[in-house]
Amino acid sequence: MTRGAAPPRSRADTPAWLVQPQAPLRPGSRVGRRRASFLERTLGDGAEVFRRAMYAEIDGSRGALQRLDPRAKLVALVALLVAVALVHSPLTLVVGYAAIVAVAWAGGVPMRSFVRRVWLVVPAFTAVAVAPATLSVVTPGQIVVPLWTWHGAPQGLTRQGLLAAALIVLRVACSVSLVLLVTLTTPWNRLLGALGALGVPRIFVTIIAMAYRYLFVLLGNITDLLMARKARTVRPPDHGAGDRRFVGAAVGTLLGKSHHLAEEVHQAMVARGYAGRHYALERSRFVAADVLVVLAALAAAVVILGVDRVLR
Amino acid sequence: MSCAEELPASEPVYAVRNLTYTYLGRFAALSGVSFDVRRGERVALLGANGSGKSTLLKILAGLIHPTSGHVAAFGKALTETALMEEQFNRDFRSRVGIVFQNPDTQVFSATVREEIAFGCLQLGLPPEEAQQRLDDVLRLLEITDLVERAPFQLSGGQKKKVALASVLVMNPEVILFDEPTAALDPRTQHWLIDLIGALGEAGKTIVVATHDLHTLADLTDRALVFAEDHTLLADAPTPAILADPAALLRANLIHDHRPY
Ligand SMILES: Nc1ncnc2c1ncn2[C@@H]1O[C@H](COP(=O)(O)OP(=O)(O)O)[C@@H](O)[C@H]1O
Numbered sequence: 001m002t003r004g005a006a007p008p009r010s011r012a013d014t015p016a017w018l019v020q021p022q023a024p025l026r027p028g029s030r031v032g033r034r035r036a037s038f039l040e041r042t043l044g045d046g047a048e049v050f051r052r053a054m055y056a057e058i059d060g061s062r063g064a065l066q067r068l069d070p071r072a073k074l075v076a077l078v079a080l081l082v083a084v085a086l087v088h089s090p091l092t093l094v095v096g097y098a099a100i101v102a103v104a105w106a107g108g109v110p111m112r113s114f115v116r117r118v119w120l121v122v123p124a125f126t127a128v129a130v131a132p133a134t135l136s137v138v139t140p141g142q143i144v145v146p147l148w149t150w151h152g153a154p155q156g157l158t159r160q161g162l163l164a165a166a167l168i169v170l171r172v173a174c175s176v177s178l179v180l181l182v183t184l185t186t187p188w189n190r191l192l193g194a195l196g197a198l199g200v201p202r203i204f205v206t207i208i209a210m211a212y213r214y215l216f217v218l219l220g221n222i223t224d225l226l227m228a229r230k231a232r233t234v235r236p237p238d239h240g241a242g243d244r245r246f247v248g249a250a251v252g253t254l255l256g257k258s259h260h261l262a263e264e265v266h267q268a269m270v271a272r273g274y275a276g277r278h279y280a281l282e283r284s285r286f287v288a289a290d291v292l293v294v295l296a297a298l299a300a301a302v303v304i305l306g307v308d309r310v311l312r
Numbered sequence: 313m314s315c316a317e318e319l320p321a322s323e324p325v326y327a328v329r330n331l332t333y334t335y336l337g338r339f340a341a342l343s344g345v346s347f348d349v350r351r352g353e354r355v356a357l358l359g360a361n362g363s364g365k366s367t368l369l370k371i372l373a374g375l376i377h378p379t380s381g382h383v384a385a386f387g388k389a390l391t392e393t394a395l396m397e398e399q400f401n402r403d404f405r406s407r408v409g410i411v412f413q414n415p416d417t418q419v420f421s422a423t424v425r426e427e428i429a430f431g432c433l434q435l436g437l438p439p440e441e442a443q444q445r446l447d448d449v450l451r452l453l454e455i456t457d458l459v460e461r462a463p464f465q466l467s468g469g470q471k472k473k474v475a476l477a478s479v480l481v482m483n484p485e486v487i488l489f490d491e492p493t494a495a496l497d498p499r500t501q502h503w504l505i506d507l508i509g510a511l512g513e514a515g516k517t518i519v520v521a522t523h524d525l526h527t528l529a530d531l532t533d534r535a536l537v538f539a540e541d542h543t544l545l546a547d548a549p550t551p552a553i554l555a556d557p558a559a560l561l562r563a564n565l566i567h568d569h570r571p572y
Pocket residue numbers: 335336339340341359360361362363364365366367368
C-alpha cells in the first residue's frame with residue numbers, strides 16, 4: 001500500500017505447480033455423464049425463467065388492451081380488486097375468473113402462459129394457509145370426505161371448510177389474474193409513469209422501480225454464480241452437504257454483490273437525471289376507449305357485488 | 313444549454329482541492345487530491361487497481377461526495393445540497409455524463425429503446441425530440457437492430473454500446489469514462505477509441521480512467537497518475553508521463569521486466 005514499496009512480482013515468485021502442464025486427457029476413460037445437481041437445476045432454471053417472464057415482451061401496438069392508457073388500466077384494476085376482495089360466493093368468483101380469462105384472450109394475451117402463471121403462483125400463496133381450514137378440526141360443519149374418527153365422531157373435510165378454502169383460492173386467483181392482465185399488457189416504464197400520474201408518492205414509485213431492478217441484478221447474479229461454480233466443479237455434484245455449504249456461502253456473496261451493483265444501478269440512473277419520476281417515450285392520451293374501460297370496470301364491480309349478494 | 317456562453321474560457325470545468333474520500337469511514341479511496349480540468353481537455357486517470365479512479369469519477373459525476381476537501385463544477389460547489397436544487401441538478405446532469413465500467417449497471421430497462429431514451433426523458437426533452445436523438449445515436453453506434461431487445465439478450469460489447477448510447481444521447485459537455493475498453497474485443501476497442509477521439513475533437517471535455525497505456529497518447533492530452541496509497545503521484549501532459557517509466561513503475565502500472 002505504501003508508495004513504490006511492493007515490487008512487482010517477477011516470474012520467480014510463480015509457484016511451481018502453476019507452470020506444470022496437466023496430464024493429457026486419458027483416452028477411453030469413461031466418466032459418467034455429469035448430471036446437474038438439484039440445486040443447480042432449480043435455482044438456475046428458476047432464475048432464468050423468472051428473468052424472461054419479467055422481461056415479457058410487450059408489443060404496444062398489438063392488442064386493444066395494450067393500447068389502453070395505463071392510468072385507465074390502473075383505475076379499473078383497483079376497482080375490480082376491491083370488488084373481488086368483497087365477494088363472498090365462490091360461484092361469483094368462478095364466473096369472474098372466466099370473464100377475466102375471456103378478456104385476456106380477446107386482448108391477445110398469450111393464453112397458456114397467462115393461465116399457467118396464475119396457477120403457479122396461487123398455490124404458493126394459499127396452500128399453507130388454506131389446507132388446514134378444510135378440516136373439520138379447524139372448520140366444524142358437515143363432513144363430506146371422512147378421513148378418521150375421533151372419540152367416535154367422524155372427522156375429515158367439511159363442506160364449510162372446502163367452501164371457505166375455495167373462496168380464498170379463487171379470490172387470490174382472480175386478483176393475481178387481474179394484476180397479470182395489466183402488467184402483461186403494459187410496459188413497465190409506462191406503468192410506473194401511470195402510478196406517478198395517479199398521485200402515488202414519488203418515493204413509493206422509486207422503491208418499486210428499484211426493487212424491480214434489484215431483483216434483476218439478483219437473478220443475473222444467481223445465474224452467473226451457478227455458471228462459475230459449474231465451470232469449477234470437477235467432481236460430480238454430491239447433492240447434499242456440499243450443496244448446502246455452497247448455498248450458505250453463495251447467499252452472502254450474492255447479497256453483497258447485488259447490493260453493490262444495485263447501488264451503481266441507482267447511481268447510473270441519478271447520473272442521467274433520475275429524481276423519482278418516470279416518463280414514457282410515447283405520449284399517452286386519454287381517449288374515449290380509456291374512459292369506457294374505467295366506466296366498464298366500475299360497472300362490472302357493481303354488478304359483481306350485486307350478483308354476489310343474490311347468490312349468497 | 314451550452315456552457316460556453318456562461319463560462320469564461322479560463323474557468324475550469326472542475327476544480328478539485330484537497331479531496332479525500334473514505335468508504336464507510338475506514339477504507340481510504342482518495343487522499344489529498346487537487347487538480348483542475350479545463351474545458352475541452354482530455355484527461356487520463358492512471359493508476360493500479362484500487363487506487364481510487366472509479367471513486368474519483370463518481371465524485372466528478374456528483375454521485376458521491378468528498379469526505380473532506382472541495383469540488384467545484386462549472387464554477388459552482390458540487391455538493392449534495394447544491395444538487396438537491398432542481399435547476400442545478402438538471403443543468404449538471406445534462407452536462408456531465410458517466411459511462412460506468414460495468415455495463416450491467418447502466419442497461420436495465422425492459423428494452424434497449426427505453427434504456428437509451430431514459431436520460432432524455434428525465435431531462436424533460438419532448439418525446440418527439442427524444443425519439444429523434446434516439447434514432448441518431450443508434451445509427452452512430454451501429455446498434456439500430458438491437459432496439460427492441462431486452463438487456464439480457466445482449467453480448468458484453470453490445471451492452472457497452474447501449475450504455476454509451478444512453479449517455480451520448482443526452483449530449484453531455486463532459487464525459488467521464490471508467491475503463492471504457494476493459495473486456496471488449498480488439499475490434500470494438502478500436503472502434504470505441506476512435507469514437508472517444510472524435511468526441512474529444514468535437515470539443516467535449518473527457519476524463520477517462522484506464523490502464524491501457526497503448527492508447528493513452530491518442531486519447532488524452534494530460535494524465536493524472538494515482539499511487540496505491542490513493543494520492544496523486546503525477547499530473548503532467550500525457551507524452552511526458554509516458555516518457556517517465558519511473559513514475560509509472562511507482563504507481564505499479566508497469567512491470568520492470570516488461571515496460572509496456
Ligand atoms: N463500496 C466500497 N466499499 C468499501 N471500499 C470500497 C468500495 N469501493 C471501492 N472501495 C475501495 O476504495 C479503493 C478505491 O477503489 P476504486 O475507486 O474502485 O479504485 P479503481 O477504480 O482505481 O480500481 C479500493 O481500495 C477499494 O477497495
